[in-house]
Amino acid sequence: MVRPPCCDKDGVKKGPWTPEEDLVLVSYVQEHGPGNWRAVPTRTGLMRCSKSCRLRWTNYLRPGIKRGNFTDQEEKLIVHLQALLGNRWAAIASYLPERTDNDIKNYWNTHLKRKLQGGGAGGDGDGGAAGDAVSPKPAAQRPASSSKGQWERRLQTDIDMARRALREALTSLDDVKPPHQPDAANAAAGGGGATTGAAASAGADSPAASSTSGASQCSPSSAGYVLTTENISRMLDGWARKKGGGGGRRAAGSGPATPGATESASGSSEASEVSYGGTALSAAAAPASAFEYETKPTVTAAAAADAGDETQLSAIESWLFADADGIESGSLLDAAMDYTF
C-alpha cells in the first residue's frame, strides 16, 4: 500500500552537499545529461537519494540559475503570479527561468508573504492589490501537485489569466521602468547585478518552457558548460573561503557548498581550476558537449548578461502584448517557447 521510499534509509547520506559530491554529480550530468536520476546514485557512487541528486542539480548546479538579489521586477512578477496561480511554484518559476521554484518559494515565504501581510497598505496586498487588480480568485484551489506534463497543460489553460496578470504586473512596473528605456531598466537591474555582484543574468529562457525537455530546465547548449563551470567555481571558491578563511557562513566542517550566491559577477573566468581544502580540482575536465542533451532554447551567458532584465522583461512584454496581434491562446505556449533572449 505504502510505497517504499525511493531509496533506502540506511546507507543514504543526508544533509548538506559537499563540494566533492557536487563535482561528482556535475560530472555525471555533463557526461550523461540530466535525467535518469534513479541511476545516478549507483552509477556515481554517491550515497544520495536520487531525488536529492535531482534536487541538487535543479536548484543549484544546473547552469543559468541566478541566486539571491531578487529584482523589483522579479518580485512583482512573483507577487502577481502567486496571486493568480497560487502556490504553484514550478509554474511561477517558469516565468523566471533563472530562478528555481525552491528559491521562489523560499523568497515568497521569507520576504514577500511577510511583506504583503505586514504592509497591507505598503504594497500589493496578498489578497489585496495583486489579487484585486488581477484575479480575485487565486488558483490555489486547484490540486496542489502537478507534474511536468500536467502543469504544462494546466499552464496552457491558465495562460490567458497569466497573461492578464503579467500585463497588470508590467503595467505597474511601468511606474518603475518604462518598457523600453534601457537606462531605467539597467538602473533597476543594477540594483542586483552591478552593485551587489549578483550572478550575471544568464538570460531568460522561454516562459513556460521549463518542462519541455524533461529534467533540464535551463540549458544553454554551449554556454551551459561555461555557466556550470562558473557555478562550480563559485561554489568551490565560496566553500574554500568559508572553510579555510574561517570567517564565513557555515564555516563548520559540515558546511554545504553553497554556490556563491552573491559573489559571482566578476570572477567567472576563474573557473578553469580552483582549489579548496588544499586540493586543486579541474572544474573544466568534463566535455563541453555535456549539455547537448538539453533542448531548451539556446541562450548565451554573454547575451543574457548584456540583455539583463530589460531584455527579459521586454520579451515577456512582447509576449503579453502579442495578444493584440491575434495569437491564439492555444499557441501561446509555443509562442512563448520561441523566445530566445
Add this chain to the structure above:
DNA sequence: AAGAGGAGCAACCGCTTCAAA
C-alpha cells in the same frame, strides 16, 4: 562581549502524476 531571538536558506518528506511494462 555574550546571549537570545529572528531570518534565511538548503534539504528532506510525502503525495501526485505520468509513462512504460
Add this chain to the structure above:
DNA sequence: CTTTGAAGCGGTTGCTCCTCT
C-alpha cells in the same frame, strides 16, 4: 487495462548566520 517505477511538486523542517538587547 492494470500495475509498477520514476519523476516532479509543494510543504515543512532543521541548521546556520545575523542582529538586537
